[in-house]
Amino acid sequence: MTTIKYEVIPTEEGQSIKRKPSKWFTKMGFLSVVLLILALYTLSVATLANQSWSPWERSIETTTYSASALDIIFEIGTFSSTEVKDDTTKSSLSAVTETETENESSSQESIEKSTEVDAMVITDPSTSSHLSEDSRTETLYPLETNSAVKYFVNSPRCQMTHPDPFAKNILKIDRKHHYIVCDNSPDMITVNFNETDSTNRLHKNENSTCCYRQIVRAGASRMADNQYKLGRCVEFQQDFLVPTEVKAMITQCRRPPFDKVSQKDAFSFVHPRRNSTSDSNSEKRPSVLLWGIDSISRMTLERTMPRMYEYLLGQHWYELQGYNKMGDNTFPNLMAVLTGFNKSSAYGQCHPDKVGGLDACPFIWKDFKAKGYTTAFAEDWSQYSTFEYSKRGFFHMPTDVYGRPLILAAEKELKITHHSNMPYCLGRKPSSEYIYDLGVQFTRINRNSTFFGMFWTNTFSHNDFSMPSAMDNKMVEYMRTLDRNGVMDNTIIIFFSDHGSRFGPLRKLDSGFVEERLPFIYIRLPRWIREKYPKIVRNLKVNRNRLTSPYDIHATLRHILELNTLPEELPRPNGCPTCHSVFEEIPWSRNCSQAGIEEHWCACDSFSNLPKSGPSARNMSTQMVEAINKFVRSKRGEKCRQLKLDQIISVQQRSNSNQYLVQLSVQPGNAKFEATVQWDSSAQNITIWVPSISRLDAYAGMSGCSSVAETKKFCIC
Known part of the structure; x- marks a missing residue:
């Protein structure tokens, strides 16, 4: 974590004063400042002794300053570095600046202000030696360049572009959907929650007979998470109190003449947890x-x-x-x-x-x-x-x-x-x-x-x-x-x-x-x-x-x-x-x-296109399809059909590396894949991690003959 040291940046006015103060005046001023610092330090230590600080809060003390601490720094700044020679004074100043923190009960406005100060990057040459390399160079990588290129992240190791969400080619295929109302009929049952005792009651909104069937998790072994059972349909009266053992139900209501179900619904219920145990630590937790x-x-x-x-x-x-x-x-x-x-x-x-x-x-x-x-x-x-x-x-x-x-x-x-x-x-x-x-x-x-x-x-x-x-x-x-x-x-x-x-x-x-x-x-x-x-x-x-x-x-x-x-x-x-x-x-x-x-x-890299018709592009694409077929066979994918290269969509080099992003389509099924491959130009072969290959088209219903999850996106039955 970068720690930013705050120092006074010399002003034009300060630099124009050439005269040196007399030795007597210098000594008296120096002694006054030392006494002032020692007094403030003693006061701050006494104050801190009466406060309860968490380890997390202590860890932020070295980079967060109150106005009084900054004032002291600016006062000391009127002396040149050659004038402050006393080691005791230096250590006292360090102790003051490291122990001054914000009050816990500060308002949200003061928090926002302190955040702005905390995030400052001092770029003055006289102080750059105190900053990390990251802090000194970060300003050289803006999130939007003069040529209007935008980034989510822009650093030497990650240049993540920021596409326009409202680009014309996106808006051309986008369409707005309005909220879909599944059923316009009025609710025959309303669940009323009681804040006082955290109970639920079923209220009938019209003349009807209603019953509920409790939903219970009822699977076993391989089907433990895939089966349920319904209890018998229990008829209930107006404002029925839902039992605490009922966590979900299906309701059925009939209007006169009560010969058929008029409305069917599903409801869930959360009841207060009983016999809850808590950590012995009584600190407040979110x-x-x-x-x-x-x-x-x-x-x-x-x-x-x-x-x-x-x-x-x-x-x-x-x-x-x-x-x-x-x-x-x-x-x-x-x-x-x-x-x-x-x-x-x-x-x-x-x-x-x-x-x-x-x-x-x-x-x-x-x-x-x-x-x-x-x-x-x-x-x-x-x-x-x-x-x-x-x-x-x-x-x-x-x-x-x-x-x-x-x-x-x-x-x-x-x-x-x-x-x-x-x-x-x-x-x-x-x-x-x-x-x-x-x-x-x-x-x-x-x-x-x-x-x-x-x-x-x-x-x-x-x-x-x-x-x-x-x-x-x-x-x-x-x-x-x-x-x-x-x-x-x-x-x-x-x-x-x-x-x-x-x-x-x-x-x-x-x-x-x-x-x-x-x-x-x-x-x-x-x-x-x-x-x-x-x-x-x-x-x-x-x-x-x-x-x-x-x-x-x-x-x-x-x-x-x-x-x-x-x-x-x-x-x-x-x-x-x-x-x-x-x-x-x-x-x-x-x-x-x-x-x-x-x-x-990784979305950080920049890309440059390689000719699709070139021998390197053809070799990468052919070997990629062969790798997919070999992987499927190794996963008991005998029922999956052999894939053949149909079209090379694009081959792009990642930055200046030996890694390439390959997009292609295969037959049967016109399936489209995208992969990152490492290309050895001397050996003319690729290194590829097949499970990471992306499938760019929907494949639901194409791979039902495969029961292996990893082969689903590659299998054409």
């Missing part, structure tokens, strides 16, 4: 809420969800514009966030393809649970959810509140309406709203205690990059509901995605390479965190345009559990020992390797 949407880049969020984007800019949200995914699809990226593992470790240590494998996996929610937090996890679209697609899911419920049984039942028992081949509506409301409504309930019930919750959706974003526009207003409404419910008073919220569009028309554009690799991420801190830990605010602002990865978010989650631990003592992610919490300053000159990002997924 809750954590992960609110996620699949397949949305930072550029797509700005374009398709303008109201949400505006909301994020107007509140206490901190964006990480250089957030780069570390793997191909959802699983490796979320595993990096939740476990700190890379893909090979996630499979090697968590065994998601085996029954019970994920149960033994060290998910971060287990650490929060051990600290007394109530935990929750929920995701829509059961078939393609993160821990079930080509995997075995969880044998036991992974968290205190688990949304999967509700989604399984709703998808089976209610009418499904598809949009863009996604189950957008389940019965009378969008699939995603079952998840976010559960999130609202969970946070509301537990807002006066501590909780860790993750709520993730796929069904309005995964297959169509423009569909998120349909949920724009609704997402703002959810955030405002969390605020009204008081959830934001003690909750760190991470609003994020896993990656951008991986296939389809948006991915095929020139900006598609960056689009895929840069998911959006915003972090919101409650007010007491901002006031108690101003250095965190400062670092989040500094990190806005630094290279970050999912491993850093995992480290941040661990940091939240240990806010009063010194930064150097915090644990580092298993998959990236050089990664750390974004509450600390991220090095400006960081590269993708230091962020745990494979070269193929």
